[in-house]
Structure formats: structure tokens, C-alpha cells
Amino acid sequence: MPWTPDQPIISLKNVHKSFGQTEVLRGISMDVMKGEVVCIIGPSGSGKSTLIRCINALNDIQGGSITVEGQELRDPKLDLLALRKKVGMVFQQYNLFPHKTALENVMMAPIKVLKQNRAEVEIRARALMKKVRLEGKEDAYPGELSGGQQQRVAIARSLAMNPDVMLFDEVTAALDPETVKEVLVTIKDLAAEGMTCILVTHEMGFAREIADRVYFTDRGVIVEYGPPQSFFDDAKDPRTKQFLSQIL
């Protein structure tokens, strides 16, 4: 059955994930529709990163199912490249390639992986640099850029693959408070354009502002979720309440 946009673009059903003996995800279910922005919050070690990494198959799962645009990730015939084209990911530590300039970082995957024409890729890459407000920094090496600038290059690098979904794993956690904003603005632009986004974040104000839904995870399960308004102002579960009272 082919996927149509009225079905969830990402669907997790009863996902279980273990590292050896320790079960990190213990039955996670969630549906994300195209164009939605979903925020995941929760205490450290609750499995947020693991969850998000399962969605682009950086981690495999031991139980349940994950589909991206209808494609089951546990299918042994899964086309990994096709999946990674659809799902972009940005990491807390930027992970730019330090031996390449900012522009080359953005151009690398389309040229090396998708074998696209270099000249066309360069035009798109320059446009992306502009989009993340880094015009003029094309020839800088990652080491010469601030954390916020590096993180925006990392976003542009992911966007160069033309993904349908973007995953953000605490992308502002390693940044100075002043530079957090410039990255959040970039993500907000993306969300406004209709990009499907799944964000792990500790920026509650930001989550409240852009999320369609907020999920609270603890010890590998989703404790509670809902639209930001009711989630933040009217949490039901005591664990959620306690977490929110600590962080807000």
C-alpha cells in the first residue's frame, strides 16, 4: 500500500530498544503528520536521543515498528540511502567535517552520495547558506566559526539532501545563551515553511511557541503528550508536573 500524505509521515508503534541487557525504549508509539512540529522533552537518560536516532536507523530496534512514509525500517530490504535522503538529522555536537569549508560541508553529500552535478549543487548550497543567514561564511572552516554558526551550517548540510523530515537532537544544548537564538530562528523559519520537524529540546519557551505537540518521556516511555498550551499549563501526570516545575 503506497504512502499518501494523509497518513502519518512517521509512525512509531510500540517501539522497544535495548542496548544489551538495558531496555532504553519500552514501548513508544507516536504518529507525526506531514508539516507537523513535534517536541520531545524529558530528563537526561530517558531515551530521547535513542528514540530520535531510531527514526533514521542510526539505531536498530528490537520490537515494534517504525515507518517513514510508509516504509518499514525493520524490513530487511530497506533502502538505507532512500531513507537517509528523506530524513535529515542535526546533532548536539554539530559534527561538521573539519577538513572542509562550510560550503563544501553543505555540498559534500549531494555530490558524493547522490552524484549530483557539482555546479548545480553549488548554486543550491549557496542558497542554503543564505537561508541559514551565513552569507559570507562559505569559505570558512568549521574551526573558524562560532558554535551557533557551525550548527547552522550543519542544518544547511542536512537540508542539502532535500529531506522531508528533519530530526534535531538538542541542537542548542552546547551553545552559548546568546547564540541559541540564531539557531532557533533558523529552525522556526524551517517549521514555518512546512518542514516536518521532530525536536528534542530543553528550550521550553521555544517548544511552546512552535510545537504542534509536546511529548514527555521518562525511562523509555511516553508519560504524557498534548498540544503545548494544555501540556505546559495543565499537565496531568505528577512526573510531568515535577519535571516542568524543575525546569521552568
Added chain:
Amino acid sequence: MNPGRIKGHLPVLLPARKLMLSDIPLHDRLFNVWTAGALLIAFLVTAIGPSFAQAEAAPARSILTILFEWTPSIAKAFGFNVLISIMAMAIGTVLGVGLGVLQVSPRSMIRRLAWIVTQFFRNSPWLVLLFYCILLIPFKITLFGMSVPFPGWIKAVIGLSLPVMAYMSEYMRGAINSIPSGQWESAQSLGFTRFQTMRDIILPQTIKRVLPPWMNLYAVLTMATPLVSIVGVNEVMSLTRAALSAESRVDLLIPMYLYILCWFFLYCYPISTLTGRLERRYSVKL
């Protein structure tokens, strides 16, 4: 007690100390370009001095004249040493990078095999490896009706490239493992295969780290090239022996070998210096 340190005073507050002789590590104090130069001069004086005295007695040429006369031949032979070292280094480097990459293969069979090969050649005496290559490789190999001759010096190159390969393999393994795992993950999330990640992202980043030990290895290899004289290759040591027997002068022995040492020193010392400089530069950056 150190008189410069007063209780309660942080060393930060003390005036900057001048660099003292005692600050330089013993190794650097004993072995540097000045002591090497002084030793050379001392050797030359003791070796050549008496020969001047003899030169007055007998109508023989002076040692310096003889050395000077032999210089073109020595230069040519030394050039052969350099050629052997460069070729062995090139082959060993290519093989070593490949072997190093296999040492971090996700397949444990391949990883273990590459590790065994690396350890075997890294812990074998170079001379024994040379003998083995001379003995095992035939004089010529016939491939598809074409016979390729294998002169002794090519076998020697192969023999010397084996330990280079093994050392290089270890350097590469260390360098690859030192690249943060985030590089692998971000490449993976961008759709790079393992091979593409290795080629386009990981290996280019190992160059900086591997360059200093690689250059050091080259200097060591160059100094090991006289070994090939033992297996009958006409390099600088063989030539020296030939020269000595042609001149048949006992007093030539020490100055001649000293002269050869100078050649090696002048070739290898700049490499070592540059290596040290690169090491210091990169150790700050990385």
C-alpha cells in the same frame, strides 16, 4: 626547597624564569646538532691528523684528496640508497594504509587477520625480512607470457617496504580510531556508505595525525638502507667497501665511514627537525 617558591605565593605571580640549561631534557642536551658537530670535528681531527703526518713521510695522496676523488661515486651510490628508500616508502605506505583500514573493519575476521599481519611484520628484524625476500622472490616472474625481471634491488625494496607497511598500518589504526564517532554518525545520516565515509571523511582527517610519525619512519628507513648491501645490492656501503679495498689504505677506514655518516646525517637531520616541528604544531591544534 625551591628558593624561587615562597609559601603562599602562586607560581603565576613569580617573574618569568629564563630558560635554563636544566630545563632542557637530558636527551636534548646530549644529542643535538651542536654536540653532533663537535663530535664530528673531534673525529675528523683524530682521524685525519695522523694521516697528514704520514702523508709527509710517504708520497701518498692526502685523505681529503681521496675522499674528494671518491665523492662523485659516493653521491651516485647514495642516490641509489635514496631511491630505494623512496620506493620502499611509497609501496609500504600504500600497503600500510590499506592494512590499517582493514584493522578497523567491522568484520572481526578481517580485523584479526590484518592485526596478525601487522604485528608479524612489525616485530620481525628488517634484515631477516630482506633475506626472505631475496630468497623467496624469483629472479623473474612470468605473467601472461610476459616475463618481468626482478633484480636484487627491487627485491630489497619489497623487503624494506614490509616493515614500513606494518608501522604505517599501526599509525593508521590509531589515527582512524582517534576521529570522533560523531563524524561517522553524521556521515551515516547523510547517506554515506562506510566506504565513502572512510575515503572522503575519515582518511583525509588522519593525514595531519599520521604525517609526523610517517616522516620519522622515513628517516629511520633511510638509515636502514645500508642493510641492503648485505644482500648484494650496490648501494653506498658496498661502494665504500669497494673504494676502501681499491685504495687499500688502513688510515682511510675511519675517515671514509665517517664521511658516509655525514651524508646520512645531512639527509636525515632536516627530516627529523621538520618532523619535530610538525609534531609540536599539530599537538597544540588537535
